[in-house]
Amino acid sequence: MARPLIIAIPKGRILEEALPLLARVGIEPEADFHNSKSRALRFATNQPDVSIIRVRAFDVATFVAHGAAQLGIVGSDVVDEFDYSELYAPVDLNIGHCRLSVAEPEGLAAEDQATMSHVRVATKYPGLTRKHFEAMGVQAECVKLNGAMELAPSLGLSRRIVDLVSSGATLKANGLVETSVIMDVSARLIVNRAAFKMRSGELTPLVEAFRRAVGVKDAA
Numbered sequence: 001m002a003r004p005l006i007i008a009i010p011k012g013r014i015l016e017e018a019l020p021l022l023a024r025v026g027i028e029p030e031a032d033f034h035n036s037k038s039r040a041l042r043f044a045t046n047q048p049d050v051s052i053i054r055v056r057a058f059d060v061a062t063f064v065a066h067g068a069a070q071l072g073i074v075g076s077d078v079v080d081e082f083d084y085s086e087l088y089a090p091v092d093l094n095i096g097h098c099r100l101s102v103a104e105p106e107g108l109a110a111e112d113q114a115t116m117s118h119v120r121v122a123t124k125y126p127g128l129t130r131k132h133f134e135a136m137g138v139q140a141e142c143v144k145l146n147g148a149m150e151l152a153p154s155l156g157l158s159r160r161i162v163d164l165v166s167s168g169a170t171l172k173a174n175g176l177v178e179t180s181v182i183m184d185v186s187a188r189l190i191v192n193r194a195a196f197k198m199r200s201g202e203l204t205p206l207v208e209a210f211r212r213a214v215g216v217k218d219a220a
């Protein structure tokens with residue numbers, strides 16, 4: 001029997017928007033997937049040859065880059081932070097919209113950006129943060145956090161943070177203001193490049209089904 005295709009999806013906030021999209025593609029996870037008490041991580045679907053794994057957002061990219069899963073759904077923030085050469089991201093799924101921004105405490109005395117040579121930044125995105133500041137000739141020293149970055153300035157961990165912003169409510173509640181936008185973010189369908197070549201008979205129609213499901217015309 002052929003090996004099943006494995007689709008990695010994140011546990012967090014993209015999941016809710018991803019499920020209707022998967023349903024439009026014709027993939028529905030088994031009932032246990034919706035049972036919050038279930039400790040299972042891998043689930044069968046209504047398609048006998050497709051399984052779903054539910055993992056942390058950053059790990060979606062890692063499972064797919066290493067070929068442990070052939071397909072995944074993940075934010076472009078994660079795709080760009082890792083910049084794995086093994087990943088192909090053919091479809092913008094038009095869900096999980098937010099932006100990656102630099103923020104700092106409101107009312108902080110403005111620094112002269114032109115003479116600044118070094119900054120300390122708390123972030124889950126050290127790669128994108130360094131790149132962003134490097135482009136301005138500034139060296140960024142990153143303190144890696146996995147959440148609650150907004151606490152860092154008030155507790156003296158770093159003056160600035162780089163984090164995802166959507167409504168801006170989290171920044172506001174923590175006395176921070178956005179000072180620049182690094183990139184706009186939305187979720188992408190990602191595919192392992194080697195699998196895409198070796199299993200194109202299965203993967204090409206699936207990628208096209210995702211494209212149709214988000215209303216994007218087939219690639220030329």
Ligand SMILES: Nc1ncnc2c1ncn2[C@@H]1O[C@H](COP(=O)(O)OP(=O)(O)OP(=O)(O)O)[C@@H](O)[C@H]1O
Pocket residue numbers: 010011012013014055056057058074075076077078096097098146147164165166167185186187
């Ligand atoms: N405020 C937001 N609005 C819309 N999309 C968001 C927002 N925050 C995050 N996302 C998207 O959802 C993805 C997962 O978000 P986040 O890292 O907050 O989830 P999580 O459940 O905390 O993940 P994990 O526990 O694995 O770190 C992000 O990579 C991003 O693409």
Ligand SMILES: O=P(O)(O)OC[C@H]1O[C@H](OP(=O)(O)OP(=O)(O)O)[C@H](O)[C@@H]1O
Pocket residue numbers: 012013146147148163164165166167168169170171
């Ligand atoms: O601008 P807003 O609409 O307030 O959204 C921004 C918040 O959303 C994300 O966190 P999330 O809620 O996913 O929690 P976590 O990253 O701390 O797990 C992000 O890390 C911000 O904290």
